[in-house]
Amino acid sequence: MPVGTLASVKGVPQDVLEELDVQILLGNTYHLFLRPGVETIREMGGLHRFMSWDRALLTDSGGFQVFSLNDLRKVSEEGVAFRSHLDGSPRFLSPEKAMEVQIGLGADIIMAFDECTEYPADAPRLRASIELTLRWAARCKNYFDAHQHEVPWAREQATGQWSARPTRLPAGSTQALFGIVQGGMDPELRRESAERTIRLGFPGYAIGGLSVGEPRELTRDIVLSTLALLPADQPRYLMGVGTPEEIAQYALAGVDMMDCVLPTRAARHGLLFTSEGRVSIKQARYAQDPGPLDPACGCRVCQRYSRAYLRHLYAANELLAQVLNTVHNLHYYLATMRKVRDWIRAER
Amino acid sequence: MPVGTLASVKGVPQDVLEELDVQILLGNTYHLFLRPGVETIREMGGLHRFMSWDRALLTDSGGFQVFSLNDLRKVSEEGVAFRSHLDGSPRFLSPEKAMEVQIGLGADIIMAFDECTEYPADAPRLRASIELTLRWAARCKNYFDAHQHEVPWAREQATGQWSARPTRLPAGSTQALFGIVQGGMDPELRRESAERTIRLGFPGYAIGGLSVGEPRELTRDIVLSTLALLPADQPRYLMGVGTPEEIAQYALAGVDMMDCVLPTRAARHGLLFTSEGRVSIKQARYAQDPGPLDPACGCRVCQRYSRAYLRHLYAANELLAQVLNTVHNLHYYLATMRKVRDWIRAER
Numbered sequence: 001m002p003v004g005t006l007a008s009v010k011g012v013p014q015d016v017l018e019e020l021d022v023q024i025l026l027g028n029t030y031h032l033f034l035r036p037g038v039e040t041i042r043e044m045g046g047l048h049r050f051m052s053w054d055r056a057l058l059t060d061s062g063g064f065q066v067f068s069l070n071d072l073r074k075v076s077e078e079g080v081a082f083r084s085h086l087d088g089s090p091r092f093l094s095p096e097k098a099m100e101v102q103i104g105l106g107a108d109i110i111m112a113f114d115e116c117t118e119y120p121a122d123a124p125r126l127r128a129s130i131e132l133t134l135r136w137a138a139r140c141k142n143y144f145d146a147h148q149h150e151v152p153w154a155r156e157q158a159t160g161q162w163s164a165r166p167t168r169l170p171a172g173s174t175q176a177l178f179g180i181v182q183g184g185m186d187p188e189l190r191r192e193s194a195e196r197t198i199r200l201g202f203p204g205y206a207i208g209g210l211s212v213g214e215p216r217e218l219t220r221d222i223v224l225s226t227l228a229l230l231p232a233d234q235p236r237y238l239m240g241v242g243t244p245e246e247i248a249q250y251a252l253a254g255v256d257m258m259d260c261v262l263p264t265r266a267a268r269h270g271l272l273f274t275s276e277g278r279v280s281i282k283q284a285r286y287a288q289d290p291g292p293l294d295p296a297c298g299c300r301v302c303q304r305y306s307r308a309y310l311r312h313l314y315a316a317n318e319l320l321a322q323v324l325n326t327v328h329n330l331h332y333y334l335a336t337m338r339k340v341r342d343w344i345r346a347e348r
Numbered sequence: 349m350p351v352g353t354l355a356s357v358k359g360v361p362q363d364v365l366e367e368l369d370v371q372i373l374l375g376n377t378y379h380l381f382l383r384p385g386v387e388t389i390r391e392m393g394g395l396h397r398f399m400s401w402d403r404a405l406l407t408d409s410g411g412f413q414v415f416s417l418n419d420l421r422k423v424s425e426e427g428v429a430f431r432s433h434l435d436g437s438p439r440f441l442s443p444e445k446a447m448e449v450q451i452g453l454g455a456d457i458i459m460a461f462d463e464c465t466e467y468p469a470d471a472p473r474l475r476a477s478i479e480l481t482l483r484w485a486a487r488c489k490n491y492f493d494a495h496q497h498e499v500p501w502a503r504e505q506a507t508g509q510w511s512a513r514p515t516r517l518p519a520g521s522t523q524a525l526f527g528i529v530q531g532g533m534d535p536e537l538r539r540e541s542a543e544r545t546i547r548l549g550f551p552g553y554a555i556g557g558l559s560v561g562e563p564r565e566l567t568r569d570i571v572l573s574t575l576a577l578l579p580a581d582q583p584r585y586l587m588g589v590g591t592p593e594e595i596a597q598y599a600l601a602g603v604d605m606m607d608c609v610l611p612t613r614a615a616r617h618g619l620l621f622t623s624e625g626r627v628s629i630k631q632a633r634y635a636q637d638p639g640p641l642d643p644a645c646g647c648r649v650c651q652r653y654s655r656a657y658l659r660h661l662y663a664a665n666e667l668l669a670q671v672l673n674t675v676h677n678l679h680y681y682l683a684t685m686r687k688v689r690d691w692i693r694a695e696r
Contacts (some may be wrong), residue, residue: 006660006661006664006666007657007660007661008661008666008667008668009668010666010667010668011359011667011668011671012668013648013668013671013672014652015648015652035660035663035664036635036656036660036663036664040635040636040656040660043636044636044638044654044656044657045638050654050656050657050660051657052652052653052654052657287384287388288388288391288392290392290393300361300363304362304363304400305400306392306398306400308384308388308392308398309355309392309398309399309400311384312354312355312383312384312388312398313354313355313356315383315384316354316383316384318354318356318358319356319358319359319667319670319671320356320357320358320359320360320361322667323359323361323667323671324361
């Protein structure tokens with residue numbers, strides 16, 4: 001899933017995302033909550049209509065983003081008080097508020113509001129954290145079950161009045177709420193978090209709390225052991241991972257969904273993924289290189305432009321560098337996932 | 349002519365420019381001379397191939413850009429010594445050097461190296477300036493006539509080896525050099541500059557030295573009086589003008605070519621041209637406006653996105669704001685020019 005933090009994949013118009021065959025985008029609740037605000041998006045008929053995207057959307061819960069604020073947040077049983085990174089204004093997110101906001105945004109898949117534990121964390125801290133996340137998960141589910149149809153556009157959609165808004169979910173249901181497994185780097189706590197989250201009952205489960213500074217091998221161990229505990233016949237979503245090699249490995253191991261800012265953020269910094277390895281396009285060695293960025297790539301960028309031109313755009317700080325680099329990296333990630341799907345089908 | 353200063357219209361991929369039906373782009377010699385440098389572009393087969401643009405290109409001479417440097421330049425009979433705005437390094441452009449650079453860039457139309465006079469300027473200053481520009485125009489023509497085929501890719505092109513490089517000029521000719529009329533705001537000096545430039549003999553003529561701080565009505569008077577002095581059966585190019593209303597008026601008055609950064613630069617600052625007037629998309633009044641930017645516009649942006657979404661992208665400083673705003677403004681300018689052409693055809 002490419003990341004469209006503020007209802008936009010930075011620099012890439014929606015028709016280009018469609019051409020790249022993007023099937024689902026991730027939006028960040030924390031950012032959309034601050035700008036333009038959920039009221040605006042509700043008024044505009046939900047996130048799909050607001051950004052003109054009729055394919056699937058997933059919103060995170062804001063938990064991880066708030067976790068990243070560090071000094072600006074205060075966690076209590078009720079929820080998290082924090083200050084906006086934009087203007088310092090005081091804000092509050094609770095399980096109920098996170099549900100209210102995500103129901104208002106109207107993504108197809110929404111996420112439970114969890115506490116993401118810092119790394120490293122000691123045993124008492126981890127225990128307290130998974131207990132809090134489990135209590136919050138139950139509150140999320142209760143609120144969601146009671147309120148999921150309470151958005152005006154959901155009712156209008158049911159009458160067929162707003163035909164542009166797609167329905168990718170079963171009739172009568174507008175959204176799916178996924179639970180999140182936490183437990184830090186402790187396999188036993190992960191097992192307990194997984195079992196108790198599954199007992200609450202969600203249509204899909206995510207593995208959260210990784211990519212928080214731990215070594216890569218540890219991430220891998222926790223992912224693989226946690227994955228084995230989640231129902232294989234429901235979507236299993238690994239949050240915030242990873243490199244092209246990692247997403248291929250995890251998908252082959254059974255992960256169904258992943259999101260990562262790496263392809264888009266790296267692109268804006270001139271780091272490009274190719275079949276011949278990483279290319280840092282800023283390097284002077286590409287200044288007069290007439291070849292395509294990736295000779296094996298079929299994307300619009302590789303079909304049309306030279307490394308020399310891409311290097312020039314990046315060195316001259318031209319906007320087009322960020323646009324073209326992002327298109328290529330997204331194509332590379334999506335092509336990687338297509339290959340993985342082909343492999344999986346062939347194995348069967 | 350949209351402006352593609354550094355071999356790119358900021359934020360807009362070449363295929364989108366083609367879809368917008370852009371027929372000719374302007375590149376800035378001064379900027380390309382500094383980055384990536386003419387040697388790189390020569391090595392890459394000229395500006396068309398470098399940026400993957402097989403429609404027409406025009407490069408300015410660098411004269412106006414150097415003129416804008418103010419404190420960083422020193423004009424002599426030989427040429428202009430200046431310092432790069434990027435790193436302060438000393439550089440030099442003369443009529444011969446400007447020709448050498450533009451021949452190397454390989455645009456279809458290249459411009460004589462002129463001195464653009466500041467506004468206001470007194471009579472002796474203006475007299476000296478048009479004399480210098482006329483001596484430089486003769487030197488440009490001499491150099492161009494002697495050297496125009498001396499680029500490696502021109503020879504390769506002649507053998508058909510590089511098929512991607514288009515030829516929009518008569519067989520045997522790779523480029524056209526246009527002369528530039530100066531003379532400040534003095535109609536008599538404009539007349540003298542025009543007559544003596546025409547006597548030198550160019551395939552097209554430009555009106556330069558306007559939009560340098562003078563009142564709009566004065567620009568208009570000088571344009572109209574100078575235009576009448578130029579051969580109507582050759583291209584007449586008004587440099588650096590203007591608003592949609594101005595380009596329509598000047599085109600109807602007989603101007604054949606214009607370039608202006610206004611549509612692209614204004615777009616990046618959230619100022620959008622519509623059939624209902626200017627829209628400053630940052631305004632809060634558009635925050636929940638579900639309508640298209642311009643109901644009468646057929647561009648991809650107006651067909652797909654709401655004012656509310658465009659306002660959000662701009663307010664959140666999203667890259668996509670600059671991309672979409674630029675696409676719309678270019679479409680608006682090009683549609684204006686298409687209407688003008690239709691009017692002119694109908695009059696005949």
